Amino acid sequence: EAGVTQSPTHLIKTRGQQATLRCSPISGHTSVYWYQQALGLGLQFLLWYDEGEERNRGNFPPRFSGRQFPNYSSELNVNALELEDSALYLCASSRAQNIQYFGAGTRLSVL
Amino acid sequence: LAKTTQPISMDSYEGQEVNITCSHNNIATNDYITWYQQFPSQGPRFIIQGYKTKVTNEVASLFIPADRKSSTLSLPRVSLSDTAVYYCLVGENSNSGYALNFGKGTSLLVTP
Numbered sequence: 001e002a003g004v005t006q007s008p009t010h011l012i013k014t015r016g017q018q019a020t021l022r023c024s025p026i027s028g029h030t031s032v033y034w035y036q037q038a039l040g041l042g043l044q045f046l047l048w049y050d051e052g053e054e055r056n057r058g059n060f061p062p063r064f065s066g067r068q069f070p071n072y073s074s075e076l077n078v079n080a081l082e083l084e085d086s087a088l089y090l091c092a093s094s095r096a097q098n099i100q101y102f103g104a105g106t107r108l109s110v111l
Numbered sequence: 112l113a114k115t116t117q118p119i120s121m122d123s124y125e126g127q128e129v130n131i132t133c134s135h136n137n138i139a140t141n142d143y144i145t146w147y148q149q150f151p152s153q154g155p156r157f158i159i160q161g162y163k164t165k166v167t168n169e170v171a172s173l174f175i176p177a178d179r180k181s182s183t184l185s186l187p188r189v190s191l192s193d194t195a196v197y198y199c200l201v202g203e204n205s206n207s208g209y210a211l212n213f214g215k216g217t218s219l220l221v222t223p
Contacts, residue, residue, distance in 0.1 A: 004154070035213070041215070042198070042213045042214050042215040042216060043155070043198075043213035044213075045213075088152060090154045090155075091154075092154070092155075099145065099157050099160060100157070101157060102154025102155050102156070103154050104153055104154055105152070105153070105154050107152070
């Protein structure tokens with residue numbers, strides 16, 4: 001069974017640009033979570049999607065947004081990139097609110 | 112959401128048993144305790160989850176006292192590859208909404 005897959009692995013953008021990160025959950029999982037992990041810090045919860053709806057949101061500005069598609073895959077969009085958005089963005093999936101399984105992440109670098 | 116407190120770091124030698132304790136004084140009745148392991152630049156990996164008493168799997172054991180205000184992750188005979196950050200999380204395992212708070216975890220260093 002395939003795990004959670006994220007793309008791209010690395011993404012380099014300049015300040016002010018937009019970034020789109022993608023996540024495919026484990027087959028059968030309906031919930032997708034996004035986390036941000038800045039260098040040397042713990043994971044900060046960003047967004048939670050379940051059955052196509054946004055269920056919960058962390059303490060991040062509105063320029064962080066996303067969506068979940070009918071096949072349960074998800075996109076995270078970050079608009080008007082700032083230098084401090086440079087981080088590892090992790091996606092996790094689960095069945096309902098059970099154990100979360102993580103992908104390898106997308107390393108976003110904002111120059 | 113119950114707050115958790117773990118040691119910032121721990122050191123161990125290869126072959127020893129490592130016990131990492133997490134305190135969660137405000138744990139709610141419906142909360143489960145879950146531990147994850149994370150290597151640098153990788154996503155966290157689920158280790159073990161429990162509600163009360165003791166849970167054991169092929170990787171670790173989780174000890175939870177009767178009052179559930181703390182839990183201890185036990186890693187038997189650690190190896191160098193167990194060097195990682197370990198996170199303790201507390202949250203509901205239900206359909207109500209919640210966000211997992213990973214905190215900064217415990218950085219375990221295993222040396223020869």
